[in-house]
Amino acid sequence: MADFATTEQRLAVTCRRYPAFPRRPATLVRLIKHIHKQLHDEANLTLRPYGINHPQYNLLMMLYGSPSGTMSPSELAEAAGEKSANITRLTNELCDKRLIARHASADDRRKIELSLTPQGQALLDSLLPDICTLLGKQGRHLKVSEQVQLEKLLKKFLSGLAD
Amino acid sequence: MADFATTEQRLAVTCRRYPAFPRRPATLVRLIKHIHKQLHDEANLTLRPYGINHPQYNLLMMLYGSPSGTMSPSELAEAAGEKSANITRLTNELCDKRLIARHASADDRRKIELSLTPQGQALLDSLLPDICTLLGKQGRHLKVSEQVQLEKLLKKFLSGLAD
DNA sequence: ACTAAATAGTACATTTATATAATATCTATA
């Protein structure tokens, strides 16, 4: 899977059979897919010892990075890129583990405010060293200047995707 | 979701609370996640009228791009980035729709050879124009030179991910 | 104030993905 050569060969065959096929964008799309899968799997592997999976970790980190320390389920869904229906299940699981807490919002009674509990905070404190190590390893093949350039290009690419 | 600014704000807060957090790799990881999700959703939207979803389309395209025209389930799993257990269900669905066919391999009776049927080929012929349009649109914000550069950096990034 | 439309959240049913283990076949070596 980390070997991309066979994928490129398949793209070459595809373009031969269907010359209009936009090879470069297609290559980018397949690269993104490969990388995403790899990142997802590696994160899950790192997180497993801590009893949570990647989506759950993401939710915790969204709350960790929230300026106010709280987010509503729909904000969380948007931030984490999950469907809102999915958030209910994931936050239920995190509530069951006492990693986050639900509180009714004062100014809009439709809303619920989610926040990290001390236990949730403690869990993050315990696992962040491993996550930092992982992120460091994942970026190791790129010089800082390349990381900056890649970030810039990815943002530009993202901006071309409709929403 | 296509607005990445709030994500960057959260990363800033995260780094303030936890200075060792590797901000640049983390930004790359979140960008990849956002882009992947967007690509996945847009592809599904385009494919829906044709009665297949993105994973199924991917399998068909792997076969389409295969030099020999056939692949075993495990080759297909590797190529499409699906877990091998998942391939059984997906290929079952495609077989039910008569888009692919299964044949026992002559030289290794453990193996099965999967190939596109004429109907599968016809379906691809009918949907590829829409897919090409989509891919063209998705790459439109990047100049060719930028696409080349992005491709190069993504490959380098991928090479740093263990397998 | 009253009503229509919009928003927030969740429940439920369905679809999709994963992990585990079972079965069959092949390969290598004693």
Next chain:
DNA sequence: TATAGATATTATATAAATGTACTATTTAGT
């Protein structure tokens, strides 16, 4: 040729994600 180990595939059970529909609340227009 026996047999241990590796490989290919699938069955089954479990988990995760999604779509749809529903309730409650708020907002905006009359």
